[in-house]
Amino acid sequence: MAAPVTPELEAAAERAQARRGLLVSLPAYAYLVVFFAIPLVIVFVVSVFGRRNPRGATVYGPPTLDAYRKIFEPGPDGSYLVLEIVWRSLWLSVVTTIVCLLLAYPLAYYIATRTPRVRNALLVLVMIPFWSNFLVRTYAWRVLLGRSGPVTAVTSALGLTDTPMIFTVNAVLIGLVYGFLPFMVLPLYAAIERMDWSLVEAARDLYASGWQAFRKITWPLSRPGVIAGSILVFIPAFGAYVTPEILGGSKTTLLGSYIVRQFLQARDAPFGSALSFVLMSVMLGATIVYFRTGARNL
Amino acid sequence: MTGRWISRLLGLHSWAVYVFFYAPIAVLVFLSFNDNRLVTVWTGASLRWYREMLENDQVLSAIRNSLIVAGVSTIVSVVLGTAAALGLERFRWRGRRIFDGLLYLPIIIPDVTMAVMMLLFFVQVFGLVELAFGPKIGLGLATISLSHVAFNISFVAVVVRARLAGLDPALEEAAADLYADRRQAFLHVTLPLIMPGVLGGALLALTLSLDDVVITSFVSGPGSTTLPVYVFGLVKRGVTPLINAVSTVMLVASMLLVFVSLIFQRGDGKVPQGTRQ
Amino acid sequence: MTGRRILALVGVLALVAAACAAPTTTEPTSATTAATPATTAATPATTGGAGDTEPAAADGVCAPGQTDGDLVLYNWTEYIDPELIDAFEAEYGVEVIEDFYPSNEEMFAKVSAGASGYDVVVPSDYMVSIMIDEGLLMPLQRDAIPNAANLDPKFVDVPYDPGNQYSMPYQWGTTGIAVNLDVVGEDFPETWGLIFDPALADQYAGQISMLDDPRESLGAALKYLGYSLNSTNEAELAEAAQLIADAKDRILLFDSDQFEDLLVAGETSIAHGWNGDFFAAFDAVSTDEFDAYEVYYYFVPEEGGVQWVDNMAILADAPHPCTAHTFINFILDAENGAALTNWNFYASPNAAATEYIDPEILEDPSIYPPPETLANLEFIADTGDFETKYSDYWEQAKS
Numbered sequence: 019m020a021a022p023v024t025p026e027l028e029a030a031a032e033r034a035q036a037r038r039g040l041l042v043s044l045p046a047y048a049y050l051v052v053f054f055a056i057p058l059v060i061v062f063v064v065s066v067f068g069r070r071n072p073r074g075a076t077v078y079g080p081p082t083l084d085a086y087r088k089i090f091e092p093g094p095d096g097s098y099l100v101l102e103i104v105w106r107s108l109w110l111s112v113v114t115t116i117v118c119l120l121l122a123y124p125l126a127y128y129i130a131t132r133t134p135r136v137r138n139a140l141l142v143l144v145m146i147p148f149w150s151n152f153l154v155r156t157y158a159w160r161v162l163l164g165r166s167g168p169v170t171a172v173t174s175a176l177g178l179t180d181t182p183m184i185f186t187v188n189a190v191l192i193g194l195v196y197g198f199l200p201f202m203v204l205p206l207y208a209a210i211e212r213m214d215w216s217l218v219e220a221a222r223d224l225y226a227s228g229w230q231a232f233r234k235i236t237w238p239l240s241r242p243g244v245i246a247g248s249i250l251v252f253i254p255a256f257g258a259y260v261t262p263e264i265l266g267g268s269k270t271t272l273l274g275s276y277i278v279r280q281f282l283q284a285r286d287a288p289f290g291s292a293l294s295f296v297l298m299s300v301m302l303g304a305t306i307v308y309f310r311t312g313a314r315n316l
Numbered sequence: 317m318t319g320r321w322i323s324r325l326l327g328l329h330s331w332a333v334y335v336f337f338y339a340p341i342a343v344l345v346f347l348s349f350n351d352n353r354l355v356t357v358w359t360g361a362s363l364r365w366y367r368e369m370l371e372n373d374q375v376l377s378a379i380r381n382s383l384i385v386a387g388v389s390t391i392v393s394v395v396l397g398t399a400a401a402l403g404l405e406r407f408r409w410r411g412r413r414i415f416d417g418l419l420y421l422p423i424i425i426p427d428v429t430m431a432v433m434m435l436l437f438f439v440q441v442f443g444l445v446e447l448a449f450g451p452k453i454g455l456g457l458a459t460i461s462l463s464h465v466a467f468n469i470s471f472v473a474v475v476v477r478a479r480l481a482g483l484d485p486a487l488e489e490a491a492a493d494l495y496a497d498r499r500q501a502f503l504h505v506t507l508p509l510i511m512p513g514v515l516g517g518a519l520l521a522l523t524l525s526l527d528d529v530v531i532t533s534f535v536s537g538p539g540s541t542t543l544p545v546y547v548f549g550l551v552k553r554g555v556t557p558l559i560n561a562v563s564t565v566m567l568v569a570s571m572l573l574v575f576v577s578l579i580f581q582r583g584d585g586k587v588p589q590g591t592r593q
Numbered sequence: 594m595t596g597r598r599i600l601a602l603v604g605v606l607a608l609v610a611a612a613c614a615a616p617t618t619t620e621p622t623s624a625t626t627a628a629t630p631a632t633t634a635a636t637p638a639t640t641g642g643a644g645d646t647e648p649a650a651a652d653g654v655c656a657p658g659q660t661d662g663d664l665v666l667y668n669w670t671e672y673i674d675p676e677l678i679d680a681f682e683a684e685y686g687v688e689v690i691e692d693f694y695p696s697n698e699e700m701f702a703k704v705s706a707g708a709s710g711y712d713v714v715v716p717s718d719y720m721v722s723i724m725i726d727e728g729l730l731m732p733l734q735r736d737a738i739p740n741a742a743n744l745d746p747k748f749v750d751v752p753y754d755p756g757n758q759y760s761m762p763y764q765w766g767t768t769g770i771a772v773n774l775d776v777v778g779e780d781f782p783e784t785w786g787l788i789f790d791p792a793l794a795d796q797y798a799g800q801i802s803m804l805d806d807p808r809e810s811l812g813a814a815l816k817y818l819g820y821s822l823n824s825t826n827e828a829e830l831a832e833a834a835q836l837i838a839d840a841k842d843r844i845l846l847f848d849s850d851q852f853e854d855l856l857v858a859g860e861t862s863i864a865h866g867w868n869g870d871f872f873a874a875f876d877a878v879s880t881d882e883f884d885a886y887e888v889y890y891y892f893v894p895e896e897g898g899v900q901w902v903d904n905m906a907i908l909a910d911a912p913h914p915c916t917a918h919t920f921i922n923f924i925l926d927a928e929n930g931a932a933l934t935n936w937n938f939y940a941s942p943n944a945a946a947t948e949y950i951d952p953e954i955l956e957d958p959s960i961y962p963p964p965e966t967l968a969n970l971e972f973i974a975d976t977g978d979f980e981t982k983y984s985d986y987w988e989q990a991k992s
Contacts, residue, residue, distance in 0.1 A: 032408075035407050035408060035409070036407065036408065036409035036410060037409075038407055039403050039404075039406070039407025039408065039409035039412065040403070040407075040409045040410075040411070041403075042399050042400075042402050042403035042406075042407065043399060043400050043402075043403025043404065043407075043409075043412075043415060044403075045395075045396050045399060046396040046397060046399055046400035046403075046419075046469050046473070047400070047403075047411075047415050047418075049396055049465065049466070049469065050415075050418050050419065050422070050466065050469060050470075051418070053434075053437075053462055053463070053465070053466040054418070054421065054422055054466050055418060056437060057430075057433040057434055057436065057437035058421065058425075058433060060433050060436045060437055060440070061429060061432065061433040061436075064432075064436070070978075070981065072726075072977035072978050073723045073726045073727050073975065073977070074701070074723060074975075074980060075705050075727050093985055093988075093989050094827075094831060094834070094982070094985055094986050094989055095831070095834075095989055097989070099985075099988060099989055099992070102992070103992070121333055121336075122333075124326050124329045124330065125329065125330045125333045127326060128326045128327060128329070128330040129330070131323075135578065138578060139574075139578055140330075141515075141516075141519075142519070142574045142578075143334065143337075144334075144337065145519045145523060146567060146570055146571060146574070147337050147338060147340070147341045147567075148523045148526075148527065149522075149523065149526055149566055149567060149570045150341060150344060150563035150564075150566055150567050151527070151543065151544060151547050151559060151562070151563045151566075152527045152529070152544065153529075153544070153547055153548060153551055153559070154344055154547065154559050154560055154563045155340050155341070155344060155563075156340075157355070157551075157555055157851070158340035158341070158343040158344045158347075159340050160356075160851075161343050161347070161356060162339060162340060162343060164858075164860055165859065165860050166858075166859065166860075181799075184860075185845055185846045196336070196337075196340070199333075199336075199337070200520075200523070201520065204475055204516040204517075204519065204520055205474070205475050205478040205516065207512070207516065208475060208476075208478050208479040208512050208513040208516045209478050209479065209481075209482060211512050212479060212482060212483065212509070212512065213482075228319060228322065239482060242477075242478045242479075242481035242482055243478045245478070246474050246475060246477065246478035247478075249420075249423070249474065250423070250471070250474060250475075250520075253423050253424050254423070257424075257425075257426040257427065259426070259427060259428070259530070260529075263805065263848075267802075267844075267845060267846025267847055267848065268805045268846065268847035268848065268991065269841070269844075269846065269847065269991060269992070270992070271988060271991060271992045273426075274426050274427070274428075276988065277426050277428055277429065278426075278427075278428045278530070279984065279988070280984075281428050281429075281432055281702065282428075282696065282698035282699060282702065283698055283806070283807060283984055284980065284981050284984035284985075285698060285701065285702075285980065286981055286984075287432065289981075290428070290429070290432070291429065291432075294425065294426050294428075294429035297424075297426060298421065298424050298425055301424040302417075302420070302424060305420065305424075352877055352878070353873070353876075353877040354853075354854050354857060354858070354874055354877045354878065355854070356854050356855075356858040357854070357857055357858055357877065357878050359878070359880065372675075373675075374675075374691065374693075432702065435702075435703065435706050436706060439706045439707050443707075454709075454710040455709070455710065533694070533695075533699060533703075534699075534702070534703060536692070537692075537709070537710050538665040538667075538690045538692055538710050538711060539665075539690045539691075539692065540692075541692050541693060545693070546670065546693060548695050549669065549670030549671075549693040549694065549695040550670050550671060551695070551850050551851070552669070552670060552695045552696070552849075552850055555850070555851055555854060
């Protein structure tokens with residue numbers, strides 16, 4: 019420590035840092051290259067070199083962008099179906115993310131401010147419903163929102179509406195929020211729980227209102243959790259599948275479902291693969307925009 | 317004054333969210349006692365479906381497969397994912413950004429695309445292995461676990477990074493000075509500090525693995541059907557309360573497990589939570 | 594910073610692509626072409642795989658009742674009586690490893706990738722013809738399946754597999770409409786117009802469900818318009834899609850899984866679906882005091898509907914072809930075929946099984962339709978390249 023820091027030492031330290039960083043990350047890195055990047059290349063190959071043969075199997079030939087072109091072509095009745103679906107998926111997943119954040123933040127805050135044992139119990143209570151089966155849970159929502167379900171009973175008793183909510187966009191939204199809420203709670207909790215509370219108290223003394231203390235200290239400190247949570251909710255919601263079928267009566271097609279149907283019902287793997295790449299680019303793009311602008315100004 | 321008011325409101329809100337979480341669970345558990353073959357048509361209470369579950373070898377083997385896959389993939393992905401998060405947050409190295417991007421892709425990719433690509437990949441690998449070494453291998457629990465790890469690493473890493481991002485590196489540096497070797501510093505300082513993130517990541521990984529249908533069904537082989545895949549098929553033949561009974565048992569089992577672990581935690585529960593003074 | 598991350602990502606993908614492009618592009622091509630000769634050369638080439646210790650038939654010919662290892666069965670969920678599996682295991686001293694798929698398409702996606710390891714699959718009619726064309730199925734050795742003689746002549750020479758060279762029928766059924774008589778009354782025309790004709794259907798708006806399946810639902814619309822449900826005329830298809838788009842506001846949901854439950858639960862009053870599913874649901878809600886058949890009624894509309902057949906077939910790369918033949922023969926046994934139908938309420942193609950089938954099932958017109966209804970039914974046939982049109986028009990109509 020007492021030794022003077024020379025450029026050589028600094029460079030050596032940097033090299034050591036780089037070596038250690040690579041070493042620590044290497045197992046995961048290698049794993050993802052072998053079991054993700056390489057398979058991903060196969061899908062890319064399918065989207066560019068593959069064609070659907072008359073039976074719906076994939077055959078390979080010279081490269082073509084037909085599968086990608088189809089995405090931007092108008093459908094049989096002249097409307098741009100894929101783009102409409104992308105747009106619908108986009109706003110629905112944005113709304114899902116916002117609702118999740120509004121529900122999860124106070125909850126995560128509440129959990130993080132309990133005593134350690136209560137904290138752990140509350141956190142696990144968030145997760146336990148999700149260890150039942152996804153389909154069974156979603157079908158339970160069908161009962162809750164159905165014609166003879168309690169939600170309809172309440173809304174009609176309040177004189178709001180007699181029409182059950184099931185098989186509407188709102189039902190899909192409820193299903194998505196329900197399904198992805200824990201993805202928001204967990205990172206938020208992880209971020210809030212480690213907060214230095216003496217800072218918050220100091221802020222309380224310094225600022226007049228609790229709101230200001232929250233705005234200036236708590237919120238900025240919990241921001242990494244907000245970012246991680248938003249990503250974990252937004253992205254899977256965008257690719258949602260099954261929920262729009264079961265709760266939306268398959269009348270609200272989202273991109274995830276649409277892609278599944280290309281792979282299965284239409285047996286058009288090249289088009290499905292091309293769509294997947296477009297979805298991934300949109301997602302990556304949206305995430306970057308979010309990092310660049312939204313997250314910084316939160 | 318307002319502080320107390322706000323904290324009351326917070327509590328109220330939180331319990332309302334818990335009601336939201338458990339409303340469908342209550343329905344699910346209630347309907348598992350339905351005597352009728354149709355889950356939504358109540359004709360009387362009975363334990364019929366619990367009995368049927370215990371007699372159904374398919375269900376039991378599916379539960380076993382699910383637990384194996386979830387256990388293995390959670391453990392492996394927590395170790396790899398935590399290491400990845402550390403490597404990205406604590407060190408600067410070349411290729412770091414590429415890794416960073418690669419790490420997000422498994423979260424972004426649609427399930428069915430990942431399912432198809434894993435299937436094609438494994439089939440290619442099997443072909444190459446057979447060509448090179450002779451033995452015929454096939455899809456099974458191993459390919460399911462490998463695929464689950466591939467997406468779980470990313471989810472674990474994202475959660476752990478959220479935790480690491482705000483931690484003061486000075487703490488760890490001080491620890492590095494304090495403890496003789498790096499391993500000890502990691503075990504005694506860094507790990508306890510990031511433990512809540514690791515735990516959260518593990519819970520997330522476990523949940524994702526227990527719930528995955530699409531990817532699993534594509535990379536499963538003879539005899540390796542997991543519970544969600546079985547249930548997915550069952551739904552096509554009409555939803556029976558059998559799957560509600562299975563879900564209820566899984567819920568009760570996990571609650572018991574959690575309850576027991578919370579009791580055992582009583583003694584040393586404070587250690588991992590050392591951040592708050 | 595993030596822009597660079599993307600660039601880096603693209604860079605690494607390009608690198609990996611360059612490294613792996615060679616094996617990955619050529620492999621699938623050779624795999625698909627290799628599959629075809631394998632099937633024409635029949636069994637020996639594909640079945641003599643290493644690792645099988647059981648004495649496989651040396652010349653690839655299976656004798657009736659011969660086994661060459663455990664059976665790996667890839668079937669629809671809940672489609673076979675577990676007792677039949679037990680009986681087969683006991684009789685032949687082999688084990689049956691069961692796996693399940695929820696749709697033809699999922700099975701096809703997996704099997705066509707290769708290396709599935711399954712022996713027997715149970716594809717529906719149109720999927721059989723697809724799989725034959727793709728070289729995924731093994732020609733059956735009729736000598737090893739003497740019980741094929743039990744089959745009803747109607748199912749012996751089917752359009753999707755002329756001469757039953759690759760498949761043996763398992764069970765069959767129809768697609769039609771079931772209604773809640775309390776809602777629609779006793780006096781209504783038996784027509785697809787209950788869904789598509791505004792004059793008839795508007796009063797039931799919000800109580801109608803349709804199958805979430807392009808071929809089935811567009812097929813129903815095509816039938817209503819008087820066209821073939823296998824039409825490859827784009828103008829006809831566009832007309833059918835418009836019909837569904839117009840009916841969309843009336844339709845509560847598109848669903849292929851729970852349509853029968855929703856009908857008997859009172860959520861819908863008019864449901865498009867498969868007969869066996871309805872029958873099972875009516876049966877489930879019937880009690881001593883309540884006969885569901887008084888309230889619910891299934892029919893195939895007068896314009897005609899779909900007839901489907903699920904079939905047993907052996908994969909070209911089946912590891913245990915002889916056990917597979919033996920299993921098919923076992924299911925085609927008269928009593929076993931009847932046991933299947935008595936267990937899951939789908940009609941049996943097995944004529945010899947009739948005497949063992951529960952008379953109540955035999956007399957039910959929703960399971961065994963009268964000849965005049967049968968004459969109106971069509972199989973769904975694969976339309977080749979036109980299939981994506983069905984899917985595109987369907988998506989457009991629904992959203």
